[in-house]
Structures are given as C-alpha cells and as structure tokens.
Amino acid sequence: MPIDELELRRVMGHFATGVTVVTTVTPTGELSGLTANAVASVSLRPPLVLVCVDKTAESHPHIAQSKVFTINILSDLQETVSRRFAGKGPDKFVGISYRLGANGAPILDGVIAYLECVLKAAYEGGDHTIYVGEVTQAETFSGKPLLFYRGGYRQIGD
Ligand SMILES: Cc1cc2nc3c(=O)[nH]c(=O)nc-3n(C[C@H](O)[C@H](O)[C@H](O)COP(=O)(O)O)c2cc1C
Numbered sequence: 001m002p003i004d005e006l007e008l009r010r011v012m013g014h015f016a017t018g019v020t021v022v023t024t025v026t027p028t029g030e031l032s033g034l035t036a037n038a039v040a041s042v043s044l045r046p047p048l049v050l051v052c053v054d055k056t057a058e059s060h061p062h063i064a065q066s067k068v069f070t071i072n073i074l075s076d077l078q079e080t081v082s083r084r085f086a087g088k089g090p091d092k093f094v095g096i097s098y099r100l101g102a103n104g105a106p107i108l109d110g111v112i113a114y115l116e117c118v119l120k121a122a123y124e125g126g127d128h129t130i131y132v133g134e135v136t137q138a139e140t141f142s143g144k145p146l147l148f149y150r151g152g153y154r155q156i157g158d
Contacts, residue, residue, distance in 0.1 A: 016149040021072045021085045022051050023098075023106040024062045031093045031106050032062040035086040037148050038128070039071055047135040049115055052128040058088065063131050067119040070105040071133075075112045075143040076155040082146060102137055112143040 003011075023033040038052035049071065053060050063069050074082055085092055098106040103116045117133025124130075147154040 013150045016147055016154070019074045019078075019082050019146045019148050019153070020051075021074060021081060021108060021111075022053070022059070022063075022069050023072060023108070024059065024066045024069045025104050025106075026062050027065050030090070031098075032059045033072075033085050033092060033106065034059040035082045036071075042132060048120065048132055049117060049135055050130055050132045052125055052130050054128055056127075060129065063119065064122060064129075066104070068103040068105050069117050069119065069131065069133055070101055070103065070107055071115045071117065072106075072108045072111045073113040073115075074108075074146040075110055076146045077143070078108075078110055078146055079153050081108065081110075082153070110143075111141065112145055113140040114138065 017037040020036050020039050021033050022036045023031065026032055034057055036051050036053065040050050042048035042050050051071065053063060081096065097109040101107045101116045103118060105116065107114050115135045116137040117135055119131060120134045121132040122129050144156055147156065
C-alpha cells in the first residue's frame with residue numbers, strides 16, 4: 001500500500017534543499033514564477049536540469065507554452081522573495097528587481113546563482129509535471145543559500 005501523503009511530505013522534509021524561484025513568461029509577455037525546491041541536476045552532457053511543477057500551479061502551463069524557464073537560486077537574504085513566489089496572483093513581481101535573460105525569462109536580483117533553460121522534455125510525474133531543461137547560460141554570485149528543511153526556512157549553521 002502506498003505511503004500516506006502527509007507522511008511522505010514529513011519524511012521528505014528531512015531532505016534539506018535549497019530554494020529556487022523558477023521564472024518564465026506567458027504567451028502575452030507577462031512574467032510568471034513560482035517557488036520550487038523540487039529541482040535537480042540531471043545530466044552534464046548534454047547539460048540538463050529538472051523542476052517538478054504542480055499541475056494546478058498557475059505557472060504550470062506557462063513553462064509548457066514559452067518552452068523556457070530560469071532557475072533562480074535564492075540567497076539567505078531572500079526568504080521574503082520565496083514567500084512571495086509561493087503565493088498566488090498576478091502581482092508577484094511588484095517591487096522585485098530583475099532583468100530579462102537571453103531566454104526571455106526573468107533573472108532576479110540578489111540570487112546566488114541562476115540557470116537559464118530551454119525546455120527539452122515534459123514527463124508525467126503524478127500530480128506534477130517533470131520539466132527537463134537544457135541549460136543555455138548560468139552564473140554564480142557571492143552569498144549564502146536559503147535552505148528549506150522540515151517545513152521551515154533555514155540558513156547554513158542553523
Ligand atoms: C519552499 C517551497 C518549495 C516549493 N517547491 C515547489 C515545487 O518544487 N514545485 C511546485 O509545483 N510547487 C512548489 N512549491 C509551491 C508553490 O510555490 C506554490 O504552489 C505557488 O503558489 C505556485 O504559484 P503559481 O500557482 O502562481 O504558479 C513550493 C513552496 C515552497 C514554500
């Protein structure tokens with residue numbers, strides 16, 4: 001019998017992760033983004049990464065439509081940014097500074113790294129879609145990562 005949903009969430013909460021905001025653009029040119037920690041490196045040759053996006057997320061169709069996304073890796077100073085993009089609504093970018101990357105998706109200011117991607121595949125993953133992107137450009141900056149562990153935000157050393 002499969003594990004209970006809440007128990008799976010509790011157990012996987014012991015797997016400490018970084019926190020990202022995955023950004024893209026809508027077909028009408030509006031900016032879109034969601035907080036995501038179901039992010040992983042997949043392959044070096046070719047350079048592939050993945051993000052698992054809930055099928056009910058507003059951002060879900062936007063990635064499939066634009067065929068581009070950018071993974072913004074948040075710093076420990078960006079918990080409020082994470083909370084903003086974990087919410088809903090059209091105003092997520094209000095007051096957020098960013099620039100548009102070569103793929104057209106926003107790169108948030110203050111991140112410790114970003115990876116610009118072109119969508120290569122979308123796989124069924126239960127109530128999520130596994131979006132696999134080829135990394136076309138990436139960069140790192142100074143700063144420490146924001147972490148997520150056992151349902152709460154943490155910093156290195158906590
Ligand atoms: C730390 C954290 C990690 C999250 N990771 C994911 C994730 O990997 N995939 C996902 O679909 N939602 C994830 N979420 C939930 C989304 O951010 C949330 O559902 C958001 O409202 C989706 O926005 P949208 O509906 O505007 O696309 C996470 C939330 C938090 C706080």
